[in-house]
Amino acid sequence: MSTKLSAPSQAALDRIKAALGKNGWTDAPEDMAPHLVEPRGLYHGKAALIARPATTKQVSAVIAICNEYHIPVVPQGGNTSLVGAAVPDDSGAAIVLSLSRLDRIRSLDASNDTITVEAGCVLANVQAAAEEANRLFPLSLGAEGSCQIGGNHSTNAGGTAVMRYGNARALALGLEVVLPSGDIWDGLRALQKDNTGYDLKQLFIGAEGTLGVITAAVLRLFPLPRDVVTALVGVPEPAAAVELLALLRAGVGDAVVAFELISEFAVGLAIEHIEGVRSPVAGNYPWYVLVELASGQEPGPMREAVESVFADALDRHFIGDAVLASSQSQIKALWRLREAVVEAQAYEGASIKHDIAVPVSKVPEFLARADELVEAAMPGIRVCAFGHLGDGNIHYNLTQPKGMDADKYLGQWASMNQLVHGIADAFGGSISAEHGLGQLKREEIRQYKSKIELDLMRTLKSTLDPKGIMNPGKVV
Numbered sequence: 001m002s003t004k005l006s007a008p009s010q011a012a013l014d015r016i017k018a019a020l021g022k023n024g025w026t027d028a029p030e031d032m033a034p035h036l037v038e039p040r041g042l043y044h045g046k047a048a049l050i051a052r053p054a055t056t057k058q059v060s061a062v063i064a065i066c067n068e069y070h071i072p073v074v075p076q077g078g079n080t081s082l083v084g085a086a087v088p089d090d091s092g093a094a095i096v097l098s099l100s101r102l103d104r105i106r107s108l109d110a111s112n113d114t115i116t117v118e119a120g121c122v123l124a125n126v127q128a129a130a131e132e133a134n135r136l137f138p139l140s141l142g143a144e145g146s147c148q149i150g151g152n153h154s155t156n157a158g159g160t161a162v163m164r165y166g167n168a169r170a171l172a173l174g175l176e177v178v179l180p181s182g183d184i185w186d187g188l189r190a191l192q193k194d195n196t197g198y199d200l201k202q203l204f205i206g207a208e209g210t211l212g213v214i215t216a217a218v219l220r221l222f223p224l225p226r227d228v229v230t231a232l233v234g235v236p237e238p239a240a241a242v243e244l245l246a247l248l249r250a251g252v253g254d255a256v257v258a259f260e261l262i263s264e265f266a267v268g269l270a271i272e273h274i275e276g277v278r279s280p281v282a283g284n285y286p287w288y289v290l291v292e293l294a295s296g297q298e299p300g301p302m303r304e305a306v307e308s309v310f311a312d313a314l315d316r317h318f319i320g321d322a323v324l325a326s327s328q329s330q331i332k333a334l335w336r337l338r339e340a341v342v343e344a345q346a347y348e349g350a351s352i353k354h355d356i357a358v359p360v361s362k363v364p365e366f367l368a369r370a371d372e373l374v375e376a377a378m379p380g381i382r383v384c385a386f387g388h389l390g391d392g393n394i395h396y397n398l399t400q401p402k403g404m405d406a407d408k409y410l411g412q413w414a415s416m417n418q419l420v421h422g423i424a425d426a427f428g429g430s431i432s433a434e435h436g437l438g439q440l441k442r443e444e445i446r447q448y449k450s451k452i453e454l455d456l457m458r459t460l461k462s463t464l465d466p467k468g469i470m471n472p473g474k475v476v
């Protein structure tokens with residue numbers, strides 16, 4: 001592949017600007033700045049301009065020009081993915097292609113339970129459009145007020161409802177994609193069944209913008225739940241939480257939507273640092289589970305079934321105190337506790353983060369082994385573990401020892417990654433369950449994928465993008 005690493009020629013930039021029209025681009029430093037930095041400040045880049053196309057045809061025209069002139073293109077949605085995937089390198093050779101003006105909801109077919117949206121639609125707006133039609137679009141995550149559908153699919157986002165509805169990959173029935181050549185592939189099929197060869201849309205989902213630009217998607221919708229039960233439960237250990245999940249599934253079938261595990265340390269940080277956050281559970285427990293169940297039935301029977309499972313689990317000492325929310329505001333408060341953990345970590349100093357997945361049954365062993373190793377490697381390190389236990393995804397974050405210099409601590413990032421990712425791998429796990437590889441894990445992933453897997457990925461990349469213009473330096 002032959003990506004040129006010098007600034008694009010004026011002739012190329014003039015053609016891009018002409019294709020986009022007056023409002024379709026910017027090169028003003030103050031307007032470009034937010035597009036050139038990853039939200040945590042870990043990655044800073046430069047770009048020749050920010051392209052802001054408003055139509056698929058404009059995306060196509062820009063990509064065709066970039067292909068002709070070998071100009072790297074960095075697609076960008078809400079820039080929330082946290083692994084440096086959506087920002088350019090510091091050569092100034094690339095353009096950033098912001099999708100935010102492609103924000104139309106093209107259609108909603110309630111009888112087919114599908115919505116067709118453009119890539120720049122903010123996730124929360126898609127949820128709202130579905131709800132207006134009395135339907136649920138179940139993808140839900142902390143960044144939903146700013147992340148976009150194109151970014152969600154390019155990172156195969158998961159979120160809190162994966163157990164019940166699957167991740168972004170499972171929610172897309174069709175895609176429209178601008179290929180690195182500039183050609184438009186219209187794969188906007190709204191079909192549940194289509195066995196006509198390779199499922200091409202899956203190539204672009206989770207590809208982090210390295211194979212093409214997603215410009216629109218057909219997404220699956222579901223009935224709005226009529227009954228929702230949300231509870232916070234104290235548990236003695238992660239293995240008990242896994243048992244509780246099995247009991248709930250046996251008791252209420254596939255109604256479990258979210259099953260979040262939160263350590264006592266993480267809950268403590270949220271209560272200490274974030275205003276208004278408290279735990280309604282009586283007493284302290286080493287671990288907590290936030291569970292949410294949803295059903296299409298009238299309110300009542302599911303709550304009774306959950307109470308009966310909790311009573312059984314209490315008798316068998318799987319759980320301690322359990323509190324079921326009895327109003328919307330109580331549901332919100334329980335979720336606020338979970339979400340506050342993410343913000344609260346920053347108040348305790350530097351944090352080395354891991355976003356791993358292992359089979360659900362292996363989570364307790366993973367946590368025990370990882371704790372043992374990191375505590376031996378750095379006495380005083382504080383494990384802040386929480387995450388989507390229901391789908392095996394744990395945010396195994398490591399807060400610095402009290403009083404340690406933050407930079408000195410962050411200097412151990414690679415060695416801590418090596419320990420934690422090594423254990424996840426030993427359990428057949430993944431080193432990136434949600435956020436993708438971006439720049440952050442591009443080198444490291446080579447240790448954890450076989451030569452055949454890496455070769456296949458590189459073959460796909462060079463076949464679809466022979467000039468290597470799409471988001472170079474990311475993923476492969």
Ligand SMILES: Cc1cc2nc3c(=O)[nH]c(=O)nc-3n(C[C@H](O)[C@H](O)[C@H](O)COP(=O)(O)OP(=O)(O)OC[C@H]3O[C@@H](n4cnc5c(N)ncnc54)[C@H](O)[C@@H]3O)c2cc1C
Binds near residue numbers: 079081143153215433
């Ligand atoms: C507070 C917070 C909570 C989060 N919670 C979760 C969670 O629970 N589960 C989870 O899975 N993730 C979570 N994430 C990360 C999540 O993956 C992203 O927030 C989101 O899916 C990315 O969308 P975005 O529009 O911001 O994409 P960006 O960050 O802009 O881009 C991400 C990648 O996709 C590419 N890209 C963007 N748009 C396109 C497009 N149209 N075509 C081709 N490539 C494109 C970019 O080049 C980049 O490689 C969280 C992030 C934050 C900040």
